Amino acid sequence: MKIETFALERWMTTYETKVAYDIAESGICPMTTAELLEILPPQERETALADLLALxxxxxxxxxxxxxxxxxxxxxxxxxxxxxxxxxxxxxxxxxxxxxxxxxxxxxxxxxxxxxxxxxxxxxxxxxxxxxxxxxxxxxxxxxxxxxxxxxxxxxxxxxxxxxxxxxxxxxxxxxxxxxxxxxxxxxxxxxxxxxxxxxxxxxxxxxxxxxxxxxxxxxxxxxxxxxxxxxxxxxxxxxxxxxxxxxxxxxxxxxxxxxxxxxxxxxxxxxxRDRLVDRTQGIVAQNLATAEAWFARHADVVAWTPPRGGLLALLRYALDIPSLELANRLAEEYSVMLAPGSAFGLEHTLRIGVGQAPAIFATGLERTAACLADLQAGGIGLRPDADLALASPMLVGGSPS
Ligand SMILES: Cc1ncc(COP(=O)(O)O)c(C=O)c1O
Structure with a gap:
């Protein structure tokens, strides 16, 4: 079978172990085995650990x-x-x-x-x-x-x-x-x-x-x-x-x-x-959504989004005149922030953001993103003449991701 390159996976693996603020991730922030055992009632925890070790x-x-x-x-x-x-x-x-x-x-x-x-x-x-x-x-x-x-x-x-x-x-x-x-x-x-x-x-x-x-x-x-x-x-x-x-x-x-x-x-x-894990997830998402809403409101001149109706993901739209892959690479290499390039989904001038990251990392990731956008503007990257953040109008860049 000959298959096209999985654009997003290739890009993610370039940076995901290197950046400190991965706010592109599609899942809720990972648990350790110890954290997983801690959700068990105390009387079950020891038995569960012993069973795992004896498996x-x-x-x-x-x-x-x-x-x-x-x-x-x-x-x-x-x-x-x-x-x-x-x-x-x-x-x-x-x-x-x-x-x-x-x-x-x-x-x-x-x-x-x-x-x-x-x-x-x-x-x-x-x-x-x-x-x-x-x-x-x-x-x-x-x-x-x-x-x-x-x-x-x-x-x-x-x-x-x-x-x-x-x-x-x-x-x-x-x-x-x-x-x-x-x-x-x-x-x-x-x-x-x-x-x-x-x-x-x-x-x-x-x-x-x-x-x-x-x-x-x-x-x-x-x-x-x-x-x-x-x-x-x-x-x-x-x-x-x-x-x-x-x-x-x-x-x-x-x-x-x-x-x-x-x-x-x-x-x-x-x-x-499962219910305990869902509670953990909901707590993280609620906190990150509040942080994100405040951040988007503060930077409404350059960024906007349609918050997720479900799940953890959304597309951040930005008004600067820079392709999403270039912006995502810059964020990763110079600001240690990971936001996935919309070009991997065929949607230019967007970045995929995930609201499942640990809240402190999520908040810092967003602040660094704002710093990057401000630095780019100070360095002469202007707003796209056609950018209209009020409308959900990222530019389509062709059917399938490349
Ligand atoms: C829609 C969708 N399906 C499937 C997967 C694969 O997930 P996993 O193999 O980790 O269960 C992903 C991962 O990003 C996804 O977003």
Whole structure:
């Protein structure tokens, strides 16, 4: 398989271990194993630690331990452990599903901009991928009528992501239901990347129920990476009809075989105490959103954003006449701040920001960003004549990320 370069991942790996203020991250700030154990009631903590230390590090149950799959299954309706395949992050679940479900020449409709994998794998397979665009001029709202015009009797798969990376857009429960009905009427499947599940904005809109709950045409992909600050466990999953899970598992035999045993055990602990982790997440997000709102208000002459409706991500728009890649590189190299270039998503004059970072780092990252923008202006970089921060109008720089 020949596949396009994953623009954002390549850029992130250049800087993510080098900068001090990573405010581009798509997840909530990571927990240590000690912090994870601390959320357990004291009487459970010691036993849990002893169990972890005594765990033989052999191969684990290939589809994920029965306990982990049962815990995950219980978060969906009419779903048992046979409907769950634990994978190496949501990224592996998406990869397996796209490879199993699609043939060269198939028609796919996939949200764009997006986490690049969602369109790129289908393109690499040789599918015809029609983008369903979230447009800046509509504040990145999903336009369902447009989708209805894109889906044809040849469409085999519709790919959505809600809450959305990178815009923070969301599909309501009713909208997701309408897409599900469209998929069923067309004879297509609906793959819903729910990597940002459990990430409701504090005091904000409720997230749609997972697509798996609607029936067998819907496939949910989930992960512990984003909502719980556990990306290092590399634990993701798919929730799907048992026959589809079985075929994906058979393909996985050739890729990663099974989850790490210790990771599976830590994932069980995390899921058993999911509510505590959600509380932690909500506290961090609420604090960062307040910091961000105040910062955007203070610097309204050069920056603006549409705050996330769900999840952790949004696009920061800036008025300076400098390409996003150049600005992001400068921020990283000279100010030790990471904000991801919008060009990686095909949206120029934007930077992707994540509100999941530790609040002190987030606040300093924003102050340094303001300093960078002021220094650039002092150095002669002016405002773009066409920049209108009042409108959500970043310049589109072509379809797929480069
Ligand atoms: C929409 C989306 N899906 C999937 C992933 C992959 O997440 P992981 O493999 O860490 O579970 C990401 C990571 O950024 C993402 O944003």
């Amino acid at each position: 033989p590090l052999g191969y684990s149950e290939a589809p994920g331990s029965f306990e982990l799959r049962s815990l995950l299954a219980s978060t969906y309706q009419d779903t048992g452990p046979e409907n769950i395949l634990v994978t190496t992050g949501a990224i592996e679940a998406n990869f397996l599903l796209l490879n199993v479900l699609l043939e060269p020449g198939d028609h796919v409709v996939a949200v764009e901009p997006a986490y690049q994998q969602l369109g790129a794998v289908a393109r690499a397979i040789g599918c015809e991928v029609t983008p369903w665009r979230l447009r800046p001029e509509t504040g990145f709202r999903y336009d369902l009528e447009e989708l209805e015009g894109l889906v044809t009797p040849r469409t085999r798969l519709i790919v959505v992501n809600t809450p959305h990376n990178p815009t923070g857009a969301m599909l309501s429960d009713a909208e997701l239901g309408r897409i599900y009905d469209l998929a069923v009427a067309t004879g297509a499947r609906l793959l819903c990347d729910e990597a940002y599940r459990w990430l409701e904005i504090p005091g904000g809109e409720a997230l749609a129920a997972p697509i798996r709950d609607r029936g067998d045409a819907g496939i949910s992909v989930g992960t512990l990476s984003k909502p719980f600050g556990l990306p290092g466990l590399r634990i993701g999953w798919m929730a799907a009809p048992a026959d589809l899970v079985a075929v994906c598992w058979a393909m996985r035999d050739y890729v990663s075989l099974s989850p790490g045993k210790l990771n599976d055990a830590l994932a069980v602990l995390a899921l058993r105490h």
